[in-house]
Structure formats: structure tokens, C-alpha cells
Ligand code: ARG
């Protein structure tokens with residue numbers, strides 16, 4: 281006989297009466313999280329706490345397949361909800377039961393569970409999926425780069441949809457276990473701590489754990505043949521760096537830079553406070569792109585970052601993001617200055633420490649190298665618009681804004697803020713407006729006018745704030761520092 285739960289009649293009736301909502305109270309979760317820059321990114325109606333990804337990747341064919349198990353809590357009564365995914369789902373289960381699903385929009389996997397999900401309840405979603413990430417094009421771009429011996433998922437503002445289903449927006453952070461099986465002799469690199477590896481039947485499995493809240497775009501996967509170096513920091517954290525075996529002429533400079541990760545992180549601790557995560561490192565795959573990315577605990581570096589020799593400045597930039605961007609993440613993508621302004625300013629501080637030009641000198645240089653009619657001054661770092669999210673102005677004007685703040689409130693308050701903010705907002709999200717209020721509180725000064733000038737004006741601010749130095753006198757190296765990081 282078919283087994284079922286036997287509920288005595290009276291009890292069954294009272295259970296029914298106790299259900300407060302009717303079907304009409306269960307509505308679909310929104311297809312976007314509500315970010316005006318990117319209305320489709322993320323989803324509404326639930327909050328993810330953990331992703332467990334169990335994957336297999338074949339470099340020869342670029343086929344990625346596996347199972348994502350997602351732990352979430354509903355934030356409304358849900359009749360259905362979406363995940364963001366570019367690959368193809370073959371089966372979806374919600375709380376163990378098969379769910380109906382369809383695809384809609386650019387990257388929406390629309391899931392209808394067998395029964396409505398009440399608000400505030402834990403939900404387990406299992407998605408079986410497969411596909412070739414290099415064939416996924418969303419919004420006309422790709423976040424998966426093929427390499428001669430594998431592939432890499434790393435991009436901003438979105439990369440997850442190329443390799444796992446998610447609530448793809450930094451506002452919904454979660455912890456990760458990423459387990460990837462690849463052919464023996466090939467490695468799979470991801471975030472956090474490498475818990476273990478095992479090999480059988482010609483396949484090696486890499487088990488990675490990222491144990492602190494992590495934004496979806498900061499989750500990364502790289503498969504290929506790597507030289508791996510490991511170490512332990514003075515405070516006991518595991519360090520793991522990985523370099524594609526085929527970096528050619530850039531190999532030496534890449535290692536001469538990324539092997540200084542521990543040193544750079546230690547120095548950043550003196551500026552920003554304790555390192556927020558339980559492991560660190562970096563990886564340099566043989567990708568065609570030029571950019572670097574602050575993937576959590578283990579930044580991604582294009583080999584092109586090292587084409588002119590060592591570039592510790594970019595390592596400092598990506599490590600600074602571990603505090604500004606990764607631990608404290610943007611609330612919406614318009615808050616990007618909280619990431620790039622601070623990461624860029626940390627490069628100026630590093631330069632100052634290395635005796636290669638003070639932050640003030642670099643600020644003067646950047647100011648003077650952009651004449652008043654340069655479109656640079658039309659990009660407002662405090663709200664650059666999605667089309668200018670990674671414009672040079674977000675970085676360099678963004679860093680200028682911090683030099684202006686430093687000059688206005690003095691070193692004591694300024695460095696108190698640089699350290700205090702990542703503590704106050706650790707593992708969370710924040711807006712530029714919240715930062716401004718915080719800076720006002722710590723400094724005891726009204727800073728509205730200063731930030732209006734440096735973050736929101738669309739013309740070159742008048743001095744003071746930054747002194748102008750003559751560009752012709754500036755050493756060549758300042759241009760290098762200002763440009764040391766290709767976006
Ligand atoms: N946050 C990265 C950095 O500044 C920028 C990535 C920009 N994205 C891109 N595809 N170029 O390090």
C-alpha cells in the first residue's frame with residue numbers, strides 16, 4: 281500500500297484552520313532584486329545562506345555539469361521564485377519534491393514548487409544542470425574565458441550565471457562549498473580553503489570552502505594546469521597561489537607580484553584593520569582579458585597585469601577590496617565608489633609607503649592630468665550610471681575624493697574612518713550615503729558639500745581640496761601608478 285501520513289480527523293481540521301494564508305496570498309518572487317542599474321539582476325522573495333556546488337568539468341569539451349544545492353529562507357509567501365542561470369537546468373527540487381521550472385527573460389530560471397512556500401521558512405533547492413559556459417551569452421557579454429587548458433569564471437558585475445544558479449546580486453551574500461571534479465593532472469581553483477582533494481577513475485576532485493558571506497560575483501572557478509604555491513601567514517592563515525603553467529614571458533613578473541600577497545595583506549591590516557577572511561592568495565590563469573578582479577580570498581589576475589614587470593600595486597588593489605568590496609559589499613551597483621575609490625586610494629598609500637610618490641602627489645598628478653573639459657569630470661563616482669560603472673573616473677576621481685576628505689578632516693580622523701568602516705559593516709552591505717554619515721560622525725564635521733563636489737559634481741571641482749602640481753614635473757612613475765591597473 282502507498283505510505284502516507286495518517287492525521288486524525290479532528291487534528292487535520294484544526295491544522296487546516298490554522299493555515300492563515302489562502303492561495304491568493306502566495307505571489308511570485310520578483311525577477312530582480314530591485315537594483316535600478318540592473319533591474320534583472322538577483323531575485324526577490326528569498327535570501328540565500330549557503331551554496332553547495334558539486335560539479336564536473338571537462339576542459340577538452342568545455343562541458344560543465346553538476347548539482348547546486350541552495351539553502352535559503354523565504355522573505356514572503358512564495359507561489360514561485362527565480363534563480364539566475366545561463367546554463368540549462370534538467371531537474372529542480374524544492375524541499376525534496378520535484379518542482380516545475382521554465383526559463384524566461386535573459387537568465388531567469390523560474391521555479392514553481394509543488395506547494396506555496398510560506399514566509400520565513402527554510403527552503404532547500406536542488407538544481408541539476410549542465411552546459412558549455414563559453415556558449416552562454418547574457419546581455420551580450422560573457423564572464424567565462426576559455427584558456428588553452430580549461431576555463432575561468434571571473435567578472436563583474438556578474439559571473440555566477442555562467443557556472444551556477446544563484447540570486448545573482450551582491451545584496452544576497454552566502455557561504456560556499458565548491459567541489460569540482462576535473463581530469464587527473466588538471467586543477468580546479470576556487471575561493472577559500474582547499475579542504476581536500478581525492479582522485480579516482482582518472483578524475484581528481486577539489487573541495488573548496490569559503491566560510492564567510494560572499495557575493496555571487498566574487499565566487500570564482502578556474503580549471504587548468506597550474507603551478508601552485510602554498511604557505512601559512514604569521515597569524516596562521518593558509519595562503520594558496522596558482523599560476524597557469526603557460527604564462528610564458530609574464531610568468532616571472534606574475535610570481536614576483538602575487539607571491540607578495542601576504543606582505544601586502546599584512547600592510548593593509550595596518551591601514552584597514554584585521555584581514556576579514558580565513559585564507560588568502562591569488563591566481564593567474566592564461567586568459568585573453570586584461571583585467572583583475574577581487575574574487576574573495578583569492579583574486580583573479582590577468583597575465584597582462586604583469587606585462588611590464590612586477591605589479592604589486594594591482595595586488596594591493598585587489599587585496600584592499602577584501603575589506604572594501606568583499607567584506608563590505610555594495611548595497612546597489614551605484615555604490616561602486618565604496619569598492620573602487622578605496623582600492624585605488626590604497627594603491628596611493630602603498631606608493632607613499634614605498635617612496636614612489638605620496639598620495640597627495642598622486643592626487644595632484646591625477647587632477648592636473650585631466651583638463652577641465654575632459655569627460656573624466658562628467659562621470660560622478662558617487663552615481664556613475666551602469667555604463668560608467670568601471671570608468672577610470674570611478675577609480676581615480678574616486679581616490680581623489682578620499683584625498684579631499686583626508687585634507688578636510690586630517691589624518692587622525694581619516695585613518696580612523698578607513699579602519700572603522702570595515703569593522704562597522706563587516707560581512708554586510710552599505711551605501712555611499714551611509715559612508716558619508718559615518719565619516720561625518722567620526723570627524724564631527726559636516727561633509728555634504730565636500731562629497732557633493734568630489735562624488736557628484738559633473739565638472740572639475742575647484743581647489744582647495746587638492747593642490748595642483750605641474751604635470752610636466754611629474755616623474756613618469758606616477759603615470760604608471762595611476763595606470764597600474766587595467767580595468
Ligand atoms: N573590480 C575590478 C577591479 O577593479 C574591475 C573589474 C571590471 N570588469 C571587467 N570586466 N573589466 O579590480
Ligand code: ZN
Nearest residue numbers: 597619620623
Ligand atoms: Zn577594483
